[in-house]
Amino acid sequence: MTNAAASTEHDYGDRLARAGAAAAAAGLDAVVVGPSQDLVYLTGYQPLPLERLTALVVRGEGPAVMVVPELERPGALLAPGAQRIEVVGWLDGADPYHDVARIVGPAAHRVAVGEQLWASHLLRLERELADAEFETAGPLLGALRARKDAGEIDALARAGAAADAAFGRLVTDGLEGKTEREVAAALARHLLEAGHQTADFTIVASGPNGASPHHEPGDRRIVAGDVVVLDFGGKLDGYCSDMTRTVSIGEPSEEVVAVHGIVRDAQQRAFDAVTPGATGEEADRAARDVIDRAGFGDAFFHRTGHGIGLDVHEEPYLVAGNQRPLVAGNCFSIEPGIYLEGRFGVRIEDIVALTDQGARRLNEAPRDLLVLG
Ligand code: ZN
Numbered sequence: 533m534t535n536a537a538a539s540t541e542h543d544y545g546d547r548l549a550r551a552g553a554a555a556a557a558a559g560l561d562a563v564v565v566g567p568s569q570d571l572v573y574l575t576g577y578q579p580l581p582l583e584r585l586t587a588l589v590v591r592g593e594g595p596a597v598m599v600v601p602e603l604e605r606p607g608a609l610l611a612p613g614a615q616r617i618e619v620v621g622w623l624d625g626a627d628p629y630h631d632v633a634r635i636v637g638p639a640a641h642r643v644a645v646g647e648q649l650w651a652s653h654l655l656r657l658e659r660e661l662a663d664a665e666f667e668t669a670g671p672l673l674g675a676l677r678a679r680k681d682a683g684e685i686d687a688l689a690r691a692g693a694a695a696d697a698a699f700g701r702l703v704t705d706g707l708e709g710k711t712e713r714e715v716a717a718a719l720a721r722h723l724l725e726a727g728h729q730t731a732d733f734t735i736v737a738s739g740p741n742g743a744s745p746h747h748e749p750g751d752r753r754i755v756a757g758d759v760v761v762l763d764f765g766g767k768l769d770g771y772c773s774d775m776t777r778t779v780s781i782g783e784p785s786e787e788v789v790a791v792h793g794i795v796r797d798a799q800q801r802a803f804d805a806v807t808p809g810a811t812g813e814e815a816d817r818a819a820r821d822v823i824d825r826a827g828f829g830d831a832f833f834h835r836t837g838h839g840i841g842l843d844v845h846e847e848p849y850l851v852a853g854n855q856r857p858l859v860a861g862n863c864f865s866i867e868p869g870i871y872l873e874g875r876f877g878v879r880i881e882d883i884v885a886l887t888d889q890g891a892r893r894l895n896e897a898p899r900d901l902l903v904l905g
């Protein structure tokens with residue numbers, strides 16, 4: 533198995549410094565992060581989350597310190613960001629929560645914890661730091677991670693290109709006569725052959741199953757006349773792909789052509805709306821307006837998009853209520869859909885990177901309705 537971050541160089545020292553500065557600016561005594569993509573972002577270290585505590589402590593002053601089980605310490609020291617932090621081992625039978633509390637400082641008033649830190653660990657830490665108030669570090673770390681640098685955008689672009697290639701292979705082979713499960717397995721294979729290290733999800737939703745946005749592929753056989761929603765992705769060099777195309781098996785009905793056209797227009801309108809300074813809510817509205825006006829508002833019942841990076845869903849979200857402005861470096865999906873219960877569904881999804889030069893799609897597979905023979 534290759535290390536998640538091995539083939540892309542990242543500046544962990546800079547990330548840790550920005551996290552420390554953000555913590556200090558927010559008046560936090562410390563940010564405590566357990567095994568998660570937050571930890572990968574800050575150190576490149578990706579241990580399994582376990583009952584034995586692994587926790588990185590980032591403070592405004594002084595180096596970040598990672599408390600790890602002693603038997604994990606050799607592995608932790610190999611992480612690409614390990615030279616930027618102090619790594620402290622603890623032996624079975626010892627109390628690592630006491631160690632973390634000592635590093636945070638017994639007089640701490642406010643401590644933020646990563647959102648994936650297990651409740652079992654958080655509850656023990658709260659007991660050790662009885663005078664501190666605990667809060668989520670989600671917004672602080674989410675804002676840092678949402679602003680991708682050129683290396684990260686490049687990694688996402690390579691993942692996007694590989695997903696495009698996997699889709700190309702799939703439609704060349706054809707879908708008719710295969711079960712959803714068989715098509716899903718082929719998609720996963722194509723993702724890996726195109727360079728992904730993992731294929732994490734492969735939604736194949738044919739005919740009426742397409743009306744369920746997160747349909748689990750089953751034994752339904754794909755036949756002429758079906759509309760098929762294909763939504764898939766995985767990880768390449770630690771960064772995620774996630775794309776959706778909807779194809780028609782044989783000549784589509786006028787209604788399918790019309791609905792697909794509405795979704796494609798909505799997707800384009802949202803793409804046109806994502807500029808630095810626009811809000812996530814405005815981008816969502818741009819897509820939703822097109823679908824509302826066409827009379828399908830009730831059939832588009834999810835947000836327009838989600839940020840993507842080390843996690844497949846992260847900040848920023850293109851959703852009603854998100855009034856934070858988008859900034860250069862943000863990378864997110866744009867994925868409107870129309871779902872007609874008992875009949876069919878259509879969704880089109882690209883990953884988009886916002887740069888100082890404007891928005892850039894990281895998926896280039898054709899967005900027109902593809903008709904497969
Ligand atoms: Zn998707």
Ligand code: ZN
Nearest residue numbers: 774865867881
């Ligand atoms: Zn998505």
